Amino acid sequence: MTGDILWSLRSHCPIPPRLSPHADRVQRWLDDLLPRLGLPLDGPALDRLSRAGFARYASRLYPQATEADLRVVAALFTWFFLVDDACDGPHRLTPQQIRALRDGTLWLLREGHRIRHPGLTGPLRRLLLRAWREPRRRMPARWRLRFADAVGHHLHGTWQEAVEKAAGRPPDVARYVELRRATSAAYVSYPLIEFVTGRPLPDAVYHHPLLREIADLGNDLLSWYNDLASLERDRATSGGHNLVLALAAERGVPVVAAVGLAAERWRATMRRFVELRATVPSFGPALDKAVTDHLDGVADAVRGTIEWTLESARYPTPAARD
Template sequence: MLEEVLWSLRSACPIAPRLSPYADPVQEWVLDRLARLGLPLDGATRRRLERAGFARYAGRLYPDAGEPDLRTLATLFTWFFLVDDACDGPDRLAPEQIRALRAGALTLLREGPRWRHPGFGGPLRRLLVEAWREPRRRMPARWRSRFADAVAHHLDGTWREAVAKEAGRPPSVSEYVELRRATSAAYVSYPLVEFATGRTVPDAVYHHPLLRRIGELGNDLLSWYNDLASLDRDVATSGGHNLVLAVAAERGVPQETAVGLVADRWRDAMARFVVLRASVPSFGPTWDAAVTAHLDGVANAVRGTVDWTLESARYPVPDTP
């Protein structure tokens, strides 16, 4: 049933799929770069990362980026997924270690690579230094601050989830939805649209209530789809941090019923997303092209997550309906 739901939601997604022509060569480049930066890549690890296809994920979200910029974006995506594995895997970091990682990463993003933090070093730090070099050089200070704030929000959510898991406290549905908006890293991906397109948005427009609500819905859509795809794994490891599990516990229904309820919730959110996206007013000739690029980026994040989830070996979903 779960596989059927995933494929039916993909069919119901009105956003057109896109993929950069550079995605596959960039994937090979990233794997070679990881080895040069000192990440331990034995044959099995390299195959796992290759089959996960993080560069293809970046290529779906930023299909118009040139090959050099897609290399930067794919490196950033790889960093976030490696951090996710470190914080949420079977040998996951303790909450205090996640706090130290957060502090170190933010020191690097805000102060530059010369500043160091004792809780953040080794290959993960070198990878972030590499990934951050070009955005730091090219993007304005207000954008760099906005991106660092998004990373802080994401890693704080990762820490809060780790604390809840350690305490054995599963979340309610409302608690989970709010926390998931942080742990998904969608809010980190949105500013990167400006880097990929070269069209920056002023803070007043970026934080406009309507654009914020569209971004929130986009975050929910990609997060809930991912929760459906990772349900079998999350049953054993998530401590209740999965929307299906939270709905099942709160409503007192079987998981199979909760899957259907989450799928209905996803369809309702998608309908609202489409209506709100179509209702965005003009912000004037100076900013309309950048706003359109931003909204397209949010939509690509939703559809790109759906398509990448179904093709990536990171999730055990059959590759045919």
């Protein structure tokens, strides 16, 4: 149903695709690391993780990263996808378990590893500890707080979505968009731009209203593209938590018509995204390079999600047509 739409939206994306030259090496490193963490995954499950290409996803979002930093980001991405599977898979965690996971994760990010929290244990804790070591060592306290806040926002949204699914409450479109901005983890990916570039932004610039609006639009673009790619799965499992399904319910139209509505909403948002990026003012010679890196990173997150979605075994899509 959505294959042609996905390829059409890709052709209408003006952001050029980028890919790190370290992508394949980091993917091989990640494939070697995961079995040694003690994850409860058999051979086929590990193979599915490899074919999903989480390191290649990171390589598309952070093409300028060194190989060492790309390993850090790829490990973090893998952690978030494993958590996503645990919270939204066939044997999903309960809302209470998700809340405990959130609390344990924030404890580790904010307080360190010396005192264990029961909400985060085992292989997931080991993977996050390993991935967080270098950002914690290298980045300033205000950045670490910003990153932890973004993770907390993401996991709180994941918990809220689980509560609403358990209660059988499908969201309307406005509620869905608000919640999807949290569950997508895009806001977690944005601070990592500063990690790989080594140029952290002051809070006043990072939270500038114009930059925040651009970040919100970038989040919507990558989230809604993902919704189109995962629609068939979500129709069975999401409890209405998909832009297409929310539009279909709110407008009273068939799902196939809602696909078209979602695609048009995506195109209009892309036009607004491009327009706003062109209006960003100078913040002064000491900050303009970091601001440009941030804006490029938000754009790379959009285009990188498109390219990765179409190449990853996680979201099977029809091959491109000539």
